[in-house]
Amino acid sequence: MNILKKTTSISIIFFIIIAVLLQGCKKNFRSIETANTKHTIRVGVLFSNYNISSIKLLTEDMKKIEQENLGKVEYTFYDGKGDQKVQDDQLEDILSKQNADIITIDIVDATHTKYTINRIKEFNIPVIFVYNAEQEMIKSYEKAFLASINPAEQGTLEGDIIVNAWNKNKRAIDKNGDNILSYIMLLGSPDNVISINRAKYYALKINSSNIQSNKIGEKFCYWDQDVAKNDVDEFFLRFGNRIEAIITVEDGMAIGAIKSLQEHGYNLGNNEKKIVVIGCDGIPEALDLIKKGEMTGTVVTNTYSVAKDFYTFEMNIYNNKNIIEGTNCTIDSTGKLVTIPLDGVVTNLD
Secondary structure, three states: OHHHHHHHHHHHHHHHHHHHHHHHHOOOOOOHHHOOOOOOEEEEEEEOOOOOHHHHHHHHHHHHHHHHOOOOEEEEEEEOOOOHHHHHHHHHHHHHHOOOOEEEEOOOOHHHHHHHHHHHHOOOOOEEEEOOOOHHHHOOOOOEEEEEEOHHHHHHHHHHHHHHHHHHHHHHHOOOOOOOEEEEEEEOOOOOHHHHHHHHHHHHHHHOOOOOEEEEEEEEOOOOHHHHHHHHHHHHHHHHHHOOEEEEOOHHHHHHHHHHHHHOOOOOOOHHHOOEEEEEEOOHHHHHHHHOOOOOEEEEOOHHHHHHHHHHHHHHHHOOOOOOOOOOOEEOOOOOEEEEOOOOEEEOOO
């Protein structure tokens, strides 16, 4: 009888332990510690807005990487349409359906990082933030990382382009001969740290180069080429030939600016009627405009290389490796903040 009671007690304890373990794992999609390299890694990729030219290119290149690695990774892409509520709903869909081993997210609003991390953390899923996020919040979750191109370096390189253009063609650029560079700044969105820091470090570079400058206009164009064109139309009506340069934090907006200028007879190949236009990202259309002499320069990022880096990050996380192993990227002392290298600049200063 005692043996029977003892056996029954042990059985009850055993089933209680199993129940507790199962409950603890209920919200765990998958333990990274049990990684199986033969398993197709499911990655939910949430982008802030497909209207951003570089994001559109990055999406296409990630699809190419997926095709080159069939059976290893399966991407599901989401377009946040520039709306944080839309992106939140997309994230909830991924979490509720438990259909991702890793989440890669280009968050719409960096101030929303805390909420996003806390929500993902409940499900114990690794997450890689793309470019835009609050760094301190990334450090709050063991399985969170931020992979970004250095916006400070990008802004500095944009500043280098305008400095070189001014030093080479000051007489042509300084239309009123007042020894002051009068420029327009076109920004992305107020809540995007990439946009903010590109603009900040551009200004720091100009100020440290002994070039007097005057920002006569500034607009948030929300990464939209058409919005940029319309804004430059308005600026042209207000300032006319007082505009000597247009600095943008992204090539799509630079292209919109050029379309506006060309409708007003500028940047059509006549150096007598040319306004400096500088962008960032190095998308093909911008590179073509630079080659034709209609755009001054851009800071280049190869989106295929970036897509390949993210694929490597995801594989490394899944297989318990150092996130940057097999890449040319660097990582900070916390092991959380990854920097993706740039590909230099392309300019046409003639």
